[in-house]
Amino acid sequence: MLKHWINGKEVESKETFTNYNPATMEEICEVASGGEKEINEAVLAAKEAFPKWANTPAKERAKLMRNLGELIDKNVPKIAELETKDTGLPIHQTKNVLIPRASHNFNFFAEVCTRMDGHTYPVDDQMLNYTLYQPVGVCGLISPWNVPFMTATWKTAPCLALGNTAVLKMSELSPLTAHQLGQLALEAGIPSGVLNVIQGYGSTAGAALTKHHDVRAISFTGGTATGRQIMASAGIKKYSMELGGKSPVIIFDDADLERALDAALFTIFSLNGERCTAGSRIFIQESVYDKFVAEFARRAKRLIVGDPTDPSTQVGSMITKQHYDKVTGYIDIGMKEGACLLAGGLERPADLPVHLSKGQFIQPTVFANVDNKMRIAQEEIFGPVVCLMKFKDETEGLKLANDVEYGLASYIWTQDIGKAHRVARGIEAGMVFINSQNVRDLRQPFGGVKASGTGREGGNYSFEVFTEIKNVCISM
Ligand code: NAD
Numbered sequence: 505m506l507k508h509w510i511n512g513k514e515v516e517s518k519e520t521f522t523n524y525n526p527a528t529m530e531e532i533c534e535v536a537s538g539g540e541k542e543i544n545e546a547v548l549a550a551k552e553a554f555p556k557w558a559n560t561p562a563k564e565r566a567k568l569m570r571n572l573g574e575l576i577d578k579n580v581p582k583i584a585e586l587e588t589k590d591t592g593l594p595i596h597q598t599k600n601v602l603i604p605r606a607s608h609n610f611n612f613f614a615e616v617c618t619r620m621d622g623h624t625y626p627v628d629d630q631m632l633n634y635t636l637y638q639p640v641g642v643c644g645l646i647s648p649w650n651v652p653f654m655t656a657t658w659k660t661a662p663c664l665a666l667g668n669t670a671v672l673k674m675s676e677l678s679p680l681t682a683h684q685l686g687q688l689a690l691e692a693g694i695p696s697g698v699l700n701v702i703q704g705y706g707s708t709a710g711a712a713l714t715k716h717h718d719v720r721a722i723s724f725t726g727g728t729a730t731g732r733q734i735m736a737s738a739g740i741k742k743y744s745m746e747l748g749g750k751s752p753v754i755i756f757d758d759a760d761l762e763r764a765l766d767a768a769l770f771t772i773f774s775l776n777g778e779r780c781t782a783g784s785r786i787f788i789q790e791s792v793y794d795k796f797v798a799e800f801a802r803r804a805k806r807l808i809v810g811d812p813t814d815p816s817t818q819v820g821s822m823i824t825k826q827h828y829d830k831v832t833g834y835i836d837i838g839m840k841e842g843a844c845l846l847a848g849g850l851e852r853p854a855d856l857p858v859h860l861s862k863g864q865f866i867q868p869t870v871f872a873n874v875d876n877k878m879r880i881a882q883e884e885i886f887g888p889v890v891c892l893m894k895f896k897d898e899t900e901g902l903k904l905a906n907d908v909e910y911g912l913a914s915y916i917w918t919q920d921i922g923k924a925h926r927v928a929r930g931i932e933a934g935m936v937f938i939n940s941q942n943v944r945d946l947r948q949p950f951g952g953v954k955a956s957g958t959g960r961e962g963g964n965y966s967f968e969v970f971t972e973i974k975n976v977c978i979s980m
Contacts, residue, residue, distance in 0.1 A: 506535045506679055508542055508703055509686030511549035512696025517542060517704075523679055526592040527812050527821040529862040535679045538704035543671065543712040546700035550642040550669035551718050553697030558639045558667040566614035569665050571692035573610035576657075579688065580604060586680040587653055588812045592821030592864065593775060595813050605944075606657035612946045613665035616963065620666075622973075632978045637971040639667030640742060641720040644713040646706075646734075647682070648726045649675035649823050650778040650886075656682050659723045660689075662966035664698060668721070671700045673713050675726075677823050679703045706730060714738040721969050725780075728884075728910075728955045744959035744969035746780070746951055748884040749912030752905035753783035754927060756898075757791045759917035760939070765796065767941035769803055771915060773868050776820050777888035778827075780956075781913035781935070781942050785881055786892050787901050793894045797872045800892065801846035804868040809853040811860060819888055821863045828864035831887030835869055838880040843871035843891070876904050884910065898923060906932045912952035913942060934960070 506523070507514040517536035525532050536542075557565075576583065583606075584599035593602070622635035645659040656672055663670045674682035686701035702709050706726075714722055714734045721742035724734055728747040735743065753771065755764050771783035788796045812820030822828040835850055848869030856865060866888055874881050874891040881891045895901040905914065914933035918924050928936040934952040937943070944950075947963035959968055967973070 506533050506683050506703060508536055508538055508546070509683070509690075509699070509701040510542065510546045511700065512690055515542065515545070521676060521705075523590070524824075525589050526823055527860055527863040532589060532680070535676070535703050537676075538702040538709040540708070540712040542702050542704070543709055543716060546671040546702050547642055547713070547716050547718050549697035549700055550671055553695060554639075554641055554669045557664075557669055557695065557698050560667070562617045562620070562667075565665055565667065566618050568692055568694050569610045569614035569617070569661060572689055572694065573607040573614070575688045575692055576603065576607040576610070579684070580607075583653060583681055583684055585813070586684065587678075588820070590678045590680040591649060591652065591823055592812050593651070594817045594820045596815045596817070597775060602651050602654045606653050608946065609654075609657040609661040613661040613966070616662070616966075617665035617667075630980060632980060634976050636974045636976060637666075637967055638974055640970060640972055641668060642718055643668045643670050643721045643723060643970065644716070644719040645670050645672045646710055646713065646722065646724045646726065647672065647674050649678035650780070651775060652678040653681040653685065655725050656685055658961065659725070660685065660699060662961065662970050663723065664694065666967070666970045668970055669698045671702060671713055671719070673702050673704065673709050676703070676705045711737070723961065723969050731957060742969050744951070744961055745957040746959075746961065747955060747957040748886075748910060749780045749782065749952060749956050750785060750882065750884050750908050750910040751781055751783050751913040751915070751933065752908070752931070753786045753915040754895075754901045754905055754917065755786065755788045755792070755796060756901070756918035756920070756923065757789040758919045759792075760919065761792060761796060763939070764917040765799055765803060767915070768800065769807075770941045772890045773804065773807055773819055773888050776822065777868075778823065778886050782886075783913070783915050784885065784890055785876075785905070785908070786890060787895045787904055788892060789901065790894050790896055797846065797892050801870045801872070804847040804870045807868050809865055809867055810856060819868055821860075821865050822887060823864070825864055827887070828866065831866055831885055831889060834880055834883070834885045834887070834889055835866075838871045838874075838878070838889070841875075841878040841880060843878060843880060844873040846870045846872050848888070876907055882908055898927065902927055902930050906930075909955040910952065911954035912956035913937065915941070
């Protein structure tokens with residue numbers, strides 16, 4: 505049984521659930537299913553570990569963060585294989601991008617925590633105010649299944665480096681690598697109780713964690729509906745809410761179309777399309793629409809869908825049968841709404857080997873001539889399905905891009921620098937990429953507006969959720 509990590513020890517639960525490999529539907533293992541009891545134990549351990557950890561010199565905490573980064577580096581192949589087995593993500597993406605990024609997260613926040621400073625506000629020569637950033641206490645970290653190890657470490661690294669202790673609740677759909685994280689943290693020398701990992705469902709373990717009185721901050725990544733539920737029920741806490749997306753890609757007729765095609769294909773079909781920042785709504789200026797659409801569909805058809813463990817695979821398996829049904833349900837809706845299906849669709853990919861016959865595979869699916877009011881253009885599908893739409897000019901392109909509930913990422917393609925800046929300013933999104941696919945720098949603020957969430961994580965912006973700022977005023 506895959507167990508929890510509580511206060512440095514592996515702990516079982518009476519209840520368990522079964523974890524499956526979505527590509528083969530074979531059972532991987534039984535997983536301990538935590539609830540209120542396990543959450544209470546984990547929060548207590550984190551609370552007791554907090555004073556000593558918060559007072560550990562930043563240099564020492566940084567050293568332990570680097571140790572953990574090094575251990576992750578040494579274990580990249582093993583962790584990547586587990587992640588691929590658990591989620592259906594292609595191995596070349598887990599091994600070359602996602603798991604190595606987890607180690608960067610620890611190395612990066614090791615630097616950040618040793619460089620923390622504050623501000624001073626002198627008031628004539630009578631008063632001096634200065635600010636201190638201090639750890640918050642016990643933090644509840646809740647992670648989804650789509651890039652589980654990367655997201656868990658993206659939360660754990662700043663949380664611990666800045667002097668907090670944590671209870672990490674992983675998605676019930678991707679428990680394997682979080683268990684590794686708990687183990688490697690102990691091997692790295694991070695004291696017992698500083699990082700506790702609880703496996704279990706959102707409605708039991710997740711809800712108990714978010715409502716717990718001793719949890720001072722919640723860093724949540726997941727769906728918008730869950731985010732709303734947590735904010736309505738968890739009470740007065742610090743929050744970072746990294747929620748869903750339906751991100752626009754705006755391609756003007758003066759864009760470098762070759763690069764735009766490649767990047768647009770990448771932003772929707774990498775990570776199986778199960779990506780919060782996926783460019784799932786592509787707006788193309790009318791004079792280049794036909795050319796772009798034909799070439800985009802041609803390239804989408806060439807993507808290799810198949811065994812996630814095969815290094816040549818570009819699109820693997822959806823996470824569960826239920827998610828497969830959701831995504832194919834949207835493909836069905838798109839066809840009924842009258843969108844033009846140019847690639848993919850409901851048929852299973854051809855030539856899948858026998859051992860993948862029960863897997864959750866969907867062909868990269870391209871809809872053209874979509875109306876922005878259609879459900880496929882408005883609702884987060886979270887799979888390899890993209891909507892192509894036409895626009896006339898800058899004003900209409902921006903209006904259509906903003907006409908959606910979400911506001912996470914956005915992508916603009918043009919050679920006109922003035923237009924690029926105007927659209928970047930007008931677009932309702934937390935992140936704008938101009939002439940670029942989604943390239944991350946760990947210093948940048950990550951997060952969204954509107955239904956995509958509140959709060960930012962990354963660089964010093966992680967202070968928002970993982971520190972309290974205190975003002976000290978001295979009379980002179
Ligand atoms: P989800 O909201 O169903 O679950 C996310 C996590 O919350 C899981 O660990 C789940 O067990 C837990 N949870 C569920 N109900 C809960 C409750 N009542 N209280 C506390 N915890 C609860 O999301 P998901 O299906 O795992 O992930 C997909 C979603 O995550 C998509 O909408 C995607 O866009 C979003 N996402 C956002 C970002 C971002 O940075 N903005 C990144 C990745 C994924």
